[in-house]
Amino acid sequence: MKRNIIILAIITLIFSGCRKEADYHPYIGETGDLAYDSYSTQFEFLWKCISTGYVFWDVDETDWDAVYDEYMPKFNALDAMHDAGQEVMLAELDTLYQDVFGGMKDHHMTVVLRNLFPATDDNTQYVVVRPGQMEVEKRDYYIESRSEEQTKLIAFFGHMETEYDIEVHETATANVEELGTSVTYQYFLIKLADGRKIPYLWQSMAALTPVLRDTTSAGYPLLSHWLTAITETPREQLAGIILDNRANSGGYQDDLDYLIGTYLNERTEILKTRYKEGPGRYEHSVWTPYYIDPQTRYHRDITAENIPYVIICDINSVSMAEIEPLTIKAVLPTSYVIGERTFGGTGPLQPTSSIDLNYGGPFGNYTTMHHYVYTSTFEAQIGGKVLEGIGCTPDQTVLRKDHNDDFRPQLDAAIEYIINYK
Numbered sequence: 001m002k003r004n005i006i007i008l009a010i011i012t013l014i015f016s017g018c019r020k021e022a023d024y025h026p027y028i029g030e031t032g033d034l035a036y037d038s039y040s041t042q043f044e045f046l047w048k049c050i051s052t053g054y055v056f057w058d059v060d061e062t063d064w065d066a067v068y069d070e071y072m073p074k075f076n077a078l079d080a081m082h083d084a085g086q087e088v089m090l091a092e093l094d095t096l097y098q099d100v101f102g103g104m105k106d107h108h109m110t111v112v113l114r115n116l117f118p119a120t121d122d123n124t125q126y127v128v129v130r131p132g133q134m135e136v137e138k139r140d141y142y143i144e145s146r147s148e149e150q151t152k153l154i155a156f157f158g159h160m161e162t163e164y165d166i167e168v169h170e171t172a173t174a175n176v177e178e179l180g181t182s183v184t185y186q187y188f189l190i191k192l193a194d195g196r197k198i199p200y201l202w203q204s205m206a207a208l209t210p211v212l213r214d215t216t217s218a219g220y221p222l223l224s225h226w227l228t229a230i231t232e233t234p235r236e237q238l239a240g241i242i243l244d245n246r247a248n249s250g251g252y253q254d255d256l257d258y259l260i261g262t263y264l265n266e267r268t269e270i271l272k273t274r275y276k277e278g279p280g281r282y283e284h285s286v287w288t289p290y291y292i293d294p295q296t297r298y299h300r301d302i303t304a305e306n307i308p309y310v311i312i313c314d315i316n317s318v319s320m321a322e323i324e325p326l327t328i329k330a331v332l333p334t335s336y337v338i339g340e341r342t343f344g345g346t347g348p349l350q351p352t353s354s355i356d357l358n359y360g361g362p363f364g365n366y367t368t369m370h371h372y373v374y375t376s377t378f379e380a381q382i383g384g385k386v387l388e389g390i391g392c393t394p395d396q397t398v399l400r401k402d403h404n405d406d407f408r409p410q411l412d413a414a415i416e417y418i419i420n421y422k
Contacts, residue, residue, distance in 0.1 A: 107132030206251030250319025347376025
């Protein structure tokens with residue numbers, strides 16, 4: 001997630017941790033050359049960086065000191081194997097690091113490590129640990145990955161016009177340079193039996209902002225039509241609004257300007273964030289409010305007009321795709337969330353160029369170093385709670401596993417809610 005957040009960081013240059021064996025790098029985002037030549041010093045360095053720069057120590061139950069005490073002897077044992085001329089297979093290294101990082105709360109976290117001394121018979125030399133994915137796969141309603149779900153959803157959209165009364169159906173794919181990828185947008189204007197309409201939008205990533213700010217973008221007409229339908233359809237013809245965040249991998253925090261600001265009459269606080277400002281595990285900055293201002297071009301007071309605003313989400317709604325329903329619920333009284341509890345990655349990340357301003361966020365480079373760790377820069381508090389690892393719990397749970405893996409029941413529940421809304 002990207003946001004131009006001004007950070008006033010106080011950088012402390014003295015490390016106060018109790019482990020002294022490896023050099024301490026005061027900036028968690030340090031990208032300079034790093035030399036280590038043993039499995040134990042690799043582990044030591046990573047342990048210290050996480051001890052210093054991990055932003056969730058106030059909510060993470062991992063006993064990080066106990067992790068050090070338990071696993072350092074095991075990495076020393078790998079060094080002894082290497083020194084004795086025995087090859088360390090990647091599977092051995094992978095098992096250790098899956099255990100070391102597997103219980104971390106940060107659901108954005110990805111740890112990529114290179115085997116320092118590759119074994120002859122190993123086809124790959126990288127360990128990859130994703131603690132959030134490990135947790136999510138244990139849930140009894142887990143289905144598949146986001147990319148597979150997106151493919152299925154797009155196929156589902158191909159049958160929407162035969163299964164529902166659709167007045168407008170638009171699809172657009174727009175390249176988003178900042179994200180280095182393309183985003184698919186799907187817009188429907190669903191008609192009810194009584195003639196009222198429901199503007200419906202799905203996007204593969206949370207990327208309204210770059211498209212709506214670029215009138216030449218391939219997705220601009222679609223998103224403009226969607227917002228126009230929401231804000232200009234007469235009240236007696238507008239039954240409600242549906243935002244579908246299923247299989248959405250996240251993106252721009254600025255999208256809240258449109259998803260919330262469109263419906264506000266005054267500047268409103270929607271969440272708070274804080275970051276690591278010192279090397280101590282609990283040295284956080286103060287909580288900083290994040291505000292949304294009313295939109296001027298597209299605007300409608302759905303609270304005053306009592307228009308239901310339904311968000312559909314699932315286990316593969318990640319990052320901004322779950323912050324959106326959480327914040328919408330927090331400030332818009334007519335909102336309602338249907339579907340599944342989301343992935344649980346609610347910690348914003350700062351653009352890489354700004355990492356050295358504080359003690360948190362991604363660090364390393366696995367092409368020039370032996371490691372890369374992708375981890376949240378900020379802790380977010382929504383409605384007074386830190387929901388990392390939990391995500392957004394829907395108001396109405398509709399699990400696809402209970403409906404033969406079909407996407408339709410969740411959408412039907414959203415439409416039914418709007419029909420019966422009073």
